[in-house]
Structure formats: C-alpha cells, structure tokens
Amino acid sequence: MLKIVIAGAGIGGLATALSLHRAGFTDIEVYERVGELRPLGVGINLLPHAVRELTELGLAEAVERIAVKPSRLSYYNRFGQPIWSEPRGTDAGYSWPQLSVHRGEFQMLLVDEVRRRLGAGAIRLDSRLTAVEHGEHQEHARFARANGEEFEVAADVLVAADGIHSALRAQEYPEDGAPVWSGLVLWRGTATVPSYLDGRTMIMAGDGEQKFVAYPLAPADGDAPGSLRLNFIAERRALEGTSELADWNQPIDPAPIVQLFDAWTFDWLDVPATIAAADQILEYPMVDREALPGWRFGSSVLLGDAAHAMYPNGSNGASQAILDARTLAFHLATEIAALEASAGSNATTAAIRTALDAYDAVRRPATARLLEMTRQLGPERVMQLAYDRAPDGFADVDDVIPAHELQQIADDYKRTAGFHPSTLNERASLSASVEHGAVAD
Ligand SMILES: Cc1cc2nc3c(=O)[nH]c(=O)nc-3n(C[C@H](O)[C@H](O)[C@H](O)COP(=O)(O)OP(=O)(O)OC[C@H]3O[C@@H](n4cnc5c(N)ncnc54)[C@H](O)[C@@H]3O)c2cc1C
Numbered sequence: 001m002l003k004i005v006i007a008g009a010g011i012g013g014l015a016t017a018l019s020l021h022r023a024g025f026t027d028i029e030v031y032e033r034v035g036e037l038r039p040l041g042v043g044i045n046l047l048p049h050a051v052r053e054l055t056e057l058g059l060a061e062a063v064e065r066i067a068v069k070p071s072r073l074s075y076y077n078r079f080g081q082p083i084w085s086e087p088r089g090t091d092a093g094y095s096w097p098q099l100s101v102h103r104g105e106f107q108m109l110l111v112d113e114v115r116r117r118l119g120a121g122a123i124r125l126d127s128r129l130t131a132v133e134h135g136e137h138q139e140h141a142r143f144a145r146a147n148g149e150e151f152e153v154a155a156d157v158l159v160a161a162d163g164i165h166s167a168l169r170a171q172e173y174p175e176d177g178a179p180v181w182s183g184l185v186l187w188r189g190t191a192t193v194p195s196y197l198d199g200r201t202m203i204m205a206g207d208g209e210q211k212f213v214a215y216p217l218a219p220a221d222g223d224a225p226g227s228l229r230l231n232f233i234a235e236r237r238a239l240e241g242t243s244e245l246a247d248w249n250q251p252i253d254p255a256p257i258v259q260l261f262d263a264w265t266f267d268w269l270d271v272p273a274t275i276a277a278a279d280q281i282l283e284y285p286m287v288d289r290e291a292l293p294g295w296r297f298g299s300s301v302l303l304g305d306a307a308h309a310m311y312p313n314g315s316n317g318a319s320q321a322i323l324d325a326r327t328l329a330f331h332l333a334t335e336i337a338a339l340e341a342s343a344g345s346n347a348t349t350a351a352i353r354t355a356l357d358a359y360d361a362v363r364r365p366a367t368a369r370l371l372e373m374t375r376q377l378g379p380e381r382v383m384q385l386a387y388d389r390a391p392d393g394f395a396d397v398d399d400v401i402p403a404h405e406l407q408q409i410a411d412d413y414k415r416t417a418g419f420h421p422s423t424l425n426e427r428a429s430l431s432a433s434v435e436h437g438a439v440a441d
Contacts, residue, residue, distance in 0.1 A: 005155035007129035012304025012321030013161035014110035019329035024434035031127035039104025043231025048094040049419035050319035067099035076205040080266030134298025158300040166306030179287035189278035207387035291368035308367035314378035331355040333432035
C-alpha cells in the first residue's frame with residue numbers, strides 16, 4: 001500500500017486525507033506547521049460542487065449542523081439599490097445546498113473526522129515542510145520543528161497543501177516571490193445583528209473600489225431573538241502605508257472602517273452599525289498568485305491555495321481545494337487499481353505519476369480560468385457595470401443593465417467554476433476505490 005504524506009492541515013490537506021482514505025488508502029500522514037490547531041478565520045462558503053463532494057465523503061450532515069444554507073445571493077450598488085438577485089443551493093435547482101460556515105469550525109470538524117477515521121496520530125503538529133527531494137521511487141520530505149529540530153519522512157506520494165506560502169511551490173518556482181497584491185484591503189469580521197431580508201440572504205453591495213459583503217453564519221445565541229450571527233467583508237482600496245503581507249490574523253480597530261462606510265445605511269441593513277458591532281476585525285490584503293505551468297514534481301504535487309491562491313470574489317477558495325482533493329484521490333485510486341498485482345516499483349511509480357498528471361491536467365486549467373475570472377471580479381462584475389453606467393444610482397436597474405446581460409455574467413461564472421446546475425447535477429461521481437477503480441453513482 002502506498003505511503004502518502006500531506007503537508008498542511010488546512011481545508012485542502014484535511015479534505016485530501018479524507019478523500020484518499022475513502023478511496024481505500026490507509027497509510028496517510030498529515031504534517032502541520034502549527035503546534036496547536038485553533039478555529040481561526042471567519043466565514044467561508046461551500047458551494048454546491050464542494051457540498052456534493054462532502055456528501056460523498058459522508059460529511060454532509062455534520063457540516064450542515066454548523067452551517068446556514070443561504071437562500072439567495074443579492075447584489076446592490078453602494079446606495080443599497082438592487083442590481084441582481086438569484087436563488088442559491090437547492091432553491092436554484094442544485095441537488096446539493098450551498099453552506100455558509102465558520103472556517104475555523106469547519107476545519108476543526110475535518111480535524112476530528114481525520115482523527116476518527118485515520119487514527120488519533122494521523123495529524124502531526126509542529127512539523128513545517130522545508131524541502132522535498134524527488135528520488136527515483138520515493139519522495140524525501142524534510143520538516144522542521146519550532147525548536148529548530150529537523151527530521152525527514154520518506155513517502156511514495158507527497159501532497160503539498162501548505163497554503164499561499166507553500167514551501168514546495170517556493171522550492172520549485174524560486175522566481176515566484178511574494179503573493180501578488182491587488183491594492184485592495186479586506187476587513188473581515190463577525191457580528192451579532194438584527195436579522196435582515198429573509199435571514200438567509202447573502203448580500204454584496206458596492207463596486208470595484210469599495211464593497212461590503214455579508215451572510216448569516218448562524219442564528220444568534222440564546223438571548224437575542226430576531227438576531228443572527230453575520231459574517232462580513234468590507235473592502236476598499238488600501239490607504240497609503242498598508243502592508244501587503246498576507247497574514248490572516250491581524251486584529252485591528254473598527255472605528256476607521258466604520259467611518260469609511262458611514263453613508264452606507266440602507267433601509268434593509270445598517271452597514272456602519274454592523275461593522276461597529278464586530279467581535280473583532282481581521283485585516284487582510286487582497287492577494288493571489290499567478291497560474292503555474294505545472295503542479296507535479298517527481299511524485300510530489302501542489303493542492304489548494306499552494307497551487308492556485310485566488311481572490312475571494314465568488315467564494316471559491318475552500319470549494320476548489322475540496323475539488324482538488326477529490327480529483328487527486330480519484331486519479332490515484334483508479335491508476336493504482338489498474339496495476340497488476342505483481343507490479344514492481346517502476347510500474348507503481350509510473351502509475352503514481354500518471355495519476356498526478358491526470359489530476360494536474362483537470363484541475364490546473366480549471367483553476368487558472370477561475371483565477372483569471374476572479375481578477376475580472378468574477379460574478380461581482382455586475383456591481384462594477386452598474387457603477388460604470390450609473391455612478392450616482394438608478395431608479396430601475398433595467399434602465400442600466402438588461403436582464404439578459406446580468407444572467408449571462410452569473411451563468412458564465414458558474415460554468416467556469418464548475419458549478420452550473422445542469423453540469424454539476426449530471427456529472428459522474430469522483431468516488432473511486434483503490435481496489436476497484438471508479439465507483440458507479
Ligand atoms: C488561519 C487562516 C484563516 C483563514 N481565514 C479565512 C476566512 O476567514 N475566509 C476565507 O475565505 N478564507 C480564509 N482562509 C483561506 C482559506 O482557508 C483557503 O483559501 C482555502 O480553505 C484553501 O485551503 P488550503 O488548505 O489550501 O490552505 P490554508 O487554509 O491556507 O491551509 C494551509 C495549512 O498549511 C499549514 N502550513 C503552511 N505552511 C506549511 C508548511 N511549510 N508545512 C506544513 N504545514 C504548513 C498552515 O498552517 C495551514 O494549516 C484562511 C486561511 C488560514 C490559514
């Protein structure tokens with residue numbers, strides 16, 4: 001049986017461990033840089049294509065227990081005037097819902113599930129990947145502990161799911177440098193606020209220069225009836241002197257941000273009051289990385305943000321990492337299942353590399369197209385169009401953007417991101433078994 005080492009216990013690495021295990025691989029170890037896993041971050045959305053994969057991994061019920069299913073996604077201009085609204089998840093005809101979750105709670109759920117299914121020792125903490133040597137038949141991964149101690153692990157396959165500052169990516173593409181900054185800053189937070197609209201609508205207001213995104217994460221706890229726990233992202237071009245270091249954990253003072261959104265009091269949501277009510281606000285420069293010419297090096301491969309960090313427009317970061325994980329497990333299982341029982345090391349190594357190339361051939365172009373679209377604002381282009389054509393607002397959006405143009409933008413994004421209902425509901429499952437190859441639906 002193959003030994004598979006995964007670097008990074010983020011959503012990508014954990015989903016990879018669970019996908020490989022579901023496909024029948026048992027010798028899997030996850031090495032994580034931090035010494036303690038804590039529920040960091042704020043909200044993320046799991047789109048129906050990712051929820052399909054979580055369902056096939058047997059995780060849907062557990063995730064739904066910590067999630068809200070958004071009913072609609074509605075776009076507004078900076079005056080709160082409606083531009084476009086569409087149903088989401090099962091309300092939009094998908095066989096699977098969209099789920100809004102707290103990133104940290106979702107990550108902890110995956111951590112628990114990896115430990116339950118793969119064993120209590122499957123995740124090794126305080127283990128930072130520093131380098132990988134690609135041998136003829138084995139990968140030799142070097143790790144360092146916080147105290148400076150180093151150790152090496154040999155594996156048949158190494159998956160680098162080590163995030164936007166990936167060590168494997170930096171080793172293989174030394175000219176890659178720092179993440180690319182758009183010049184925009186995101187302020188993310190959660191706040192308990194009075195319920196708005198139907199209590200399950202994700203909203204985006206503004207344009208390419210300044211924007212506010214919000215969606216419910218949960219009903220408010222206990223004693224606040226009619227309230228909900230909201231995730232929000234306030235976004236604006238950076239003020240001079242802002243650092244472009246991509247660090248998710250820099251709490252900052254909400255007052256200047258409240259001021260920036262001072263005029264954004266809509267009759268359906270009070271934006272400055274929401275920002276002022278935040279438990280804490282994390283500042284994050286909007287960065288991504290260039291698409292790469294290849295993700296496989298020997299029998300090592302990039303996955304998730306390590307391979308394709310992109311802007312959060314379209315809420316696709318975690319969903320794409322989950323799709324990577326399932327696609328990788330599918331190809332590895334089907335190639336290994338096709339090997340003769342007597343296959344030697346050469347044939348096994350060749351099968352592994354064929355599988356990793358197949359994963360690369362599917363996922364790299366798909367995420368490169370998506371990366372390009374997120375740079376063009378993704379589905380949020382409708383907001384910029386409304387601004388370009390009517391910067392001072394409008395009485396009726398039909399006078400500014402015809403409905404068919406709005407529909408086209410929404411459809412194009414879903415097709416590119418792989419979650420148009422017509423294709424997602426019909427496509428074959430990515431479930432596979434190392435014993436039998438592809439598994440019929
Ligand atoms: C702390 C944190 C908070 C975030 N908060 C949000 C949020 O609120 N909203 C949102 O949309 N997205 C957030 N993201 C990003 C989002 O989780 C990812 O875009 C998406 O889930 C893809 O996940 P990933 O596993 O590929 O990368 P990541 O989520 O970045 O996970 C990478 C993991 O690898 C570990 N790691 C890094 N370097 C090494 C190394 N050399 N060796 C071993 N392990 C290593 C990291 O500690 C991390 O656990 C956050 C990411 C992080 C790390």
